[in-house]
Amino acid sequence: MNTAVIGFPRVGKLRELKFASEKFFRQEISEEELLAVAAELRKEHWGFEKEAGIHYISSNDFSFYDGMLDTAVMLGAVPQSYRGLGLSDLATYFAMARGYQGDHGDVKAFPMKKWFNTNYHYMVPQLFDDMKLALSKDKLIGEYEEAKNAGILTKPVVIGPFTFLKLANYNGKKQLSDFVPEIRAVYEELFGELNKADVEWVQIDEPYLVTDLSAEDVALFVSLYTDILKSKGKVKVLLQTYFGDVRDCYEELTGLPFDGLGLDFLEGKQTLALLEKYGFPADKILFAGVVNGKNIWKCDYKKTLELLLTIKNIAKQVVIATSCSLLHVPYTLENETKLEEDVKKHFAFAKEKLTELSELAVLTEEAEPENSESYKKNQALFADERLYLDRGVQDAVAALKEEDFHREMARSEREKLQKEEFGLPLLPTTTIGSFPQTREVKRNRSSYRKGEIDKAAYDKQVFAFIKDCIKLQEDLDIDVLVHGEYERNDMVEFFGENLAGYVFTEKAWVQSYGTRCVKPPIIFGDVKRIRPITVSYSEYAQSLTSRPVKGMLTGPVTILNWSFPREDVSLKEMAYQIGISIRDEVCDLEAAGIRVIQIDEAALKEKLPIRRAEWYSEYLDWAIPAFRLCAGKIRPETQIHTHMCYSEFNEIVQDIDNMDADVISFEASRSNLTIIDALNAAHFETEVGPGVYDIHSPRVPSVDEIVDALRKMLAKIDPDKLWVNPDCGLKTRGIPETEASLKNLVAAAKIVRGEL
Numbered sequence: 001m002n003t004a005v006i007g008f009p010r011v012g013k014l015r016e017l018k019f020a021s022e023k024f025f026r027q028e029i030s031e032e033e034l035l036a037v038a039a040e041l042r043k044e045h046w047g048f049e050k051e052a053g054i055h056y057i058s059s060n061d062f063s064f065y066d067g068m069l070d071t072a073v074m075l076g077a078v079p080q081s082y083r084g085l086g087l088s089d090l091a092t093y094f095a096m097a098r099g100y101q102g103d104h105g106d107v108k109a110f111p112m113k114k115w116f117n118t119n120y121h122y123m124v125p126q127l128f129d130d131m132k133l134a135l136s137k138d139k140l141i142g143e144y145e146e147a148k149n150a151g152i153l154t155k156p157v158v159i160g161p162f163t164f165l166k167l168a169n170y171n172g173k174k175q176l177s178d179f180v181p182e183i184r185a186v187y188e189e190l191f192g193e194l195n196k197a198d199v200e201w202v203q204i205d206e207p208y209l210v211t212d213l214s215a216e217d218v219a220l221f222v223s224l225y226t227d228i229l230k231s232k233g234k235v236k237v238l239l240q241t242y243f244g245d246v247r248d249c250y251e252e253l254t255g256l257p258f259d260g261l262g263l264d265f266l267e268g269k270q271t272l273a274l275l276e277k278y279g280f281p282a283d284k285i286l287f288a289g290v291v292n293g294k295n296i297w298k299c300d301y302k303k304t305l306e307l308l309l310t311i312k313n314i315a316k317q318v319v320i321a322t323s324c325s326l327l328h329v330p331y332t333l334e335n336e337t338k339l340e341e342d343v344k345k346h347f348a349f350a351k352e353k354l355t356e357l358s359e360l361a362v363l364t365e366e367a368e369p370e371n372s373e374s375y376k377k378n379q380a381l382f383a384d385e386r387l388y389l390d391r392g393v394q395d396a397v398a399a400l401k402e403e404d405f406h407r408e409m410a411r412s413e414r415e416k417l418q419k420e421e422f423g424l425p426l427l428p429t430t431t432i433g434s435f436p437q438t439r440e441v442k443r444n445r446s447s448y449r450k451g452e453i454d455k456a457a458y459d460k461q462v463f464a465f466i467k468d469c470i471k472l473q474e475d476l477d478i479d480v481l482v483h484g485e486y487e488r489n490d491m492v493e494f495f496g497e498n499l500a501g502y503v504f505t506e507k508a509w510v511q512s513y514g515t516r517c518v519k520p521p522i523i524f525g526d527v528k529r530i531r532p533i534t535v536s537y538s539e540y541a542q543s544l545t546s547r548p549v550k551g552m553l554t555g556p557v558t559i560l561n562w563s564f565p566r567e568d569v570s571l572k573e574m575a576y577q578i579g580i581s582i583r584d585e586v587c588d589l590e591a592a593g594i595r596v597i598q599i600d601e602a603a604l605k606e607k608l609p610i611r612r613a614e615w616y617s618e619y620l621d622w623a624i625p626a627f628r629l630c631a632g633k634i635r636p637e638t639q640i641h642t643h644m645c646y647s648e649f650n651e652i653v654q655d656i657d658n659m660d661a662d663v664i665s666f667e668a669s670r671s672n673l674t675i676i677d678a679l680n681a682a683h684f685e686t687e688v689g690p691g692v693y694d695i696h697s698p699r700v701p702s703v704d705e706i707v708d709a710l711r712k713m714l715a716k717i718d719p720d721k722l723w724v725n726p727d728c729g730l731k732t733r734g735i736p737e738t739e740a741s742l743k744n745l746v747a748a749a750k751i752v753r754g755e756l
């Protein structure tokens, strides 16, 4: 069998692209230098794939920031406000990605959204009435030629028109259907170029097909491709899907003249059943996604070979593929020097997955694969008893009772009690937790990690940062303070380090958005808190001020969703194990005199199933209780905050209210305020702090802008329930812009307070 990779990570195994881009942003290197780093990385990645013997290697899976933004540029969907800045193409691109404030003008960044059920974020394309879509082929064809010159024939990858149109924002009168003729023409033109360049295969990604589709959606997809494929000429088209199954359009999809279909057999719960029910056309190649592109565990060859055998009985031509782009896993185990061998042997990152693909390909050709070395070695992993299992933890979860998930007083009663307890002004101001991670903060952490300073010296520094941070917030006259989170640069790793059952990597970075990468820890065994985690820092911060300082924790669902989970127990089991650990920490914070505790659920929605029918049964039925578990044992006066990194929770607004937090802050400045209507409609009880400015960009919001946002919010939200805060934590920002922004935030809150 042949093998295929949908996409490869692009930031570089040591995050070379991130560092080069950031230098470029700081004008420390030139555009040429940045381009050279990018070209070097592309070459290296194609090289890995070629060396591993992959047959279908992707090109144009590289991006300086995001593939969706690249597609917008390819289609000519660059709004006039960015074009008009008169910057170079690359600088214009970054202006859309990050905003721009300088001699050429002042524009905000495109909004950013979660990419389906991953922790990757894409830039939401912005369509305007005055836009004339037109092909800009340079990147796609250029990267194909570049690979070809390096001796590697690739399949260029591009996001398809259906997914693009479904995910775009429409800012004028023109709606999706108005853009159909234009976009169709651009893809037809693209086929002309692909033919000219002698491209053999192109991969068109249409992940939107795995969502719940209406009859109109399916009709739109069919009509788009019926037309576009007429121009395909001699280029073969692989229509690629991932993150789920195509249950709403399988027959239509197999009926269209594609040359290959890429289906996900891991997250696509019904993929195999669809094949069994409807068969698979003999004239098409099935790119079977059987090697997990999202998790880091070694693939079970026995199960995978059985699956491939079943598939092979239905489809004549099968290629073994990853289930999605490898963008969602780290580069390679090669850079991990500290993992125990008995742990490491269970893992496969992007590069190692290439080996799995080729080993599987060989095994499928063998009469008795069981006798092969690679097979035996693989199966030994699954036969052994795993490390780090803890019976006590399993029993504690089994013993949880209904009352463990409830606070002793109803929220409306708690609200009254807390208003008295804290005596805060209307529209209280606060921040989401972290303050800028300056060079000094990072240096302190790295000195400690390298063993240059001991824990006491490290903590002494952290305490000094906290002291400055409290002083700054008091000077700014913020009402509810934070300690600044200088002891962590990550919301999950920091907690994981104090939890048994977790293992950590050194270089296993995964792109979250643009130049931002995360290094998810791995849940390897049963999870249990080893020692208090944040208490000393919070206690110290509170000792410096009479204003309330928020204790700052990450919630169990987010810890789980931002870790690589086990595959041998359920997500619910893991969420409850972590929930009990966080509950222990909450109780210790309360005992130490912390009166407000924020339990961030930044990633609550991350694993919300793509299919609506599975929202509750597969997810919310345990995710919401896992959060509630954390606050099940504290006094009613203790105020629980939570925070989410998005405001698209209109559809689960009732569930968010059911988390039973006292206050929730969320990102809102980059999205319109439709969430507020949803809050009204649901009679939302939780007090809310919709973020008043965007922290993803260095831009400083003006007082007027914030006043305006608050007035809009107050048109719909009871002043008793509204908080004033930025969109998210400030750790990625610099000090000057943070101070300026918060100063404006407090000034705006005071102005609007005066109007009440």
Ligand code: GLN
Residues within 6 Å of the ligand: 432, 433, 434, 435, 485, 491, 552, 600, 602, 643, 644, 645, 728, 729, 730, 731
């Ligand atoms: N408390 C965290 C911070 O401020 C929240 C970050 C997040 O939501 N991603 O950094």
Ligand code: ZN
Residues within 6 Å of the ligand: 432, 602, 643, 644, 645, 646, 667, 727, 728, 729
């Ligand atoms: Zn956030």
